[in-house]
Amino acid sequence: MDAFLRVLRSGQYILGPELENFERVVADRLQVKHALGVSSGTDAILLALMALGIGPGDEVVVPSFTFFATGGCVERLGAIPVFCDVCPGCYNLDAKDLERRITPRTRAVIAVHLFGQAADLDGIRQVLGGRDIRLIEDAAQAIGAAYHDRSVGGQSDFGTFSFFPSKNLGALGDAGLLVTHEDDLADRARLLRVHGARPKYYHHMVGANFRLDALQAALLSVKLPRLSDYEAGRRRNVDCYRERLGALPGVAASEEGRCGCGQAASGRSTPAGGARLILPEAIPGRHHVWNQFTIRVPGSGRRDALRRWLAESGVDSEVYYPVPLHLQPCFARFRGDALPISEALASEVLSLPIFPEMTEGQRERVVDRVETFLRNEI
Numbered sequence: 001m002d003a004f005l006r007v008l009r010s011g012q013y014i015l016g017p018e019l020e021n022f023e024r025v026v027a028d029r030l031q032v033k034h035a036l037g038v039s040s041g042t043d044a045i046l047l048a049l050m051a052l053g054i055g056p057g058d059e060v061v062v063p064s065f066t067f068f069a070t071g072g073c074v075e076r077l078g079a080i081p082v083f084c085d086v087c088p089g090c091y092n093l094d095a096k097d098l099e100r101r102i103t104p105r106t107r108a109v110i111a112v113h114l115f116g117q118a119a120d121l122d123g124i125r126q127v128l129g130g131r132d133i134r135l136i137e138d139a140a141q142a143i144g145a146a147y148h149d150r151s152v153g154g155q156s157d158f159g160t161f162s163f164f165p166s167k168n169l170g171a172l173g174d175a176g177l178l179v180t181h182e183d184d185l186a187d188r189a190r191l192l193r194v195h196g197a198r199p200k201y202y203h204h205m206v207g208a209n210f211r212l213d214a215l216q217a218a219l220l221s222v223k224l225p226r227l228s229d230y231e232a233g234r235r236r237n238v239d240c241y242r243e244r245l246g247a248l249p250g251v252a253a254s255e256e257g258r259c260g261c262g263q264a265a266s267g268r269s270t271p272a273g274g275a276r277l278i279l280p281e282a283i284p285g286r287h288h289v290w291n292q293f294t295i296r297v298p299g300s301g302r303r304d305a306l307r308r309w310l311a312e313s314g315v316d317s318e319v320y321y322p323v324p325l326h327l328q329p330c331f332a333r334f335r336g337d338a339l340p341i342s343e344a345l346a347s348e349v350l351s352l353p354i355f356p357e358m359t360e361g362q363r364e365r366v367v368d369r370v371e372t373f374l375r376n377e378i
């Protein structure tokens, strides 16, 4: 309330000192040179692609199993989204499959750190080798996550974040962030954020309105120092789920130390053969911040049956995401090969409640409902 009053009395509601303060603090926290507050996580991706000069005819490789914006922004610039399969263990871009998607027209790759866990950045970088291909990290769900002890988002040309209310750091509405280490790229993005104008009304490039409101920036400045507390709250839920659900018969516990990266290319979709429920994995060397706790429920119709069962007992769950991008009607003209892991995940995944404020009683209720579902099946 204090922060809001400060903004209301200031008379400056867009960009300005509140945003500059937030940008400084968040850049420090994410160990990046430049951080730009923007209108949303989607606009952060669009702005990154625009600053890199991506346009008609350019190919940009994106994972098929992700939120729509990752591919939608590519198409909006007239470029071609090239859909890549994902790893069945960490649900992220499969570096081996990526290798098969690279062509002489590939200009960029967007690696998504889905559900709060980093993608296999070493594997991806190895595939890109010395080629002139830019890497963008879509870290919308992964603020605070790390890869080899360094924050995600700052390990490539551009990192993008979302402060949509369901993300680990949520605003009271739409907000996002773009980060980079490169001065030139930061400068281009800053210009494009305000219709390419410098000074006002003198336009060097065609940009758009990608600005962030001062009220959101002020709120985010208050919440950022508490990010670790929110993360700890999510982790409490995860620890309980892994211990209690992992002990149930037929449940494949997260296998520590093993990522399925590379399996997409070989077409293997299920790491734990015969399991009735597969818990998410936390891969060593990647600090998982658990934006979602996403289980796999293999077998025709079983995921939807579990979801209905939970809903009947007042437990919310969500399917992130029911249709992989390469099967979306609006991308039909870009459709290539079948992507077996993305398709399997879309039919099997279910995200359980994991918000930081969850009580022990609420956690127990989720575990109890899942347990009775499995017991009733036999």
Ligand SMILES: *Cc1c(COP(=O)(O)O)cnc(C)c1O
Residues within 6 Å of the ligand: 040, 041, 042, 043, 066, 067, 069, 070, 112, 138, 140, 141, 161, 162, 163, 164, 174, 175, 176
């Ligand atoms: C939420 C999200 C976005 C988009 O962020 P908005 O702030 O909702 O525009 C992009 N990519 C991924 C992976 C997301 O989860």
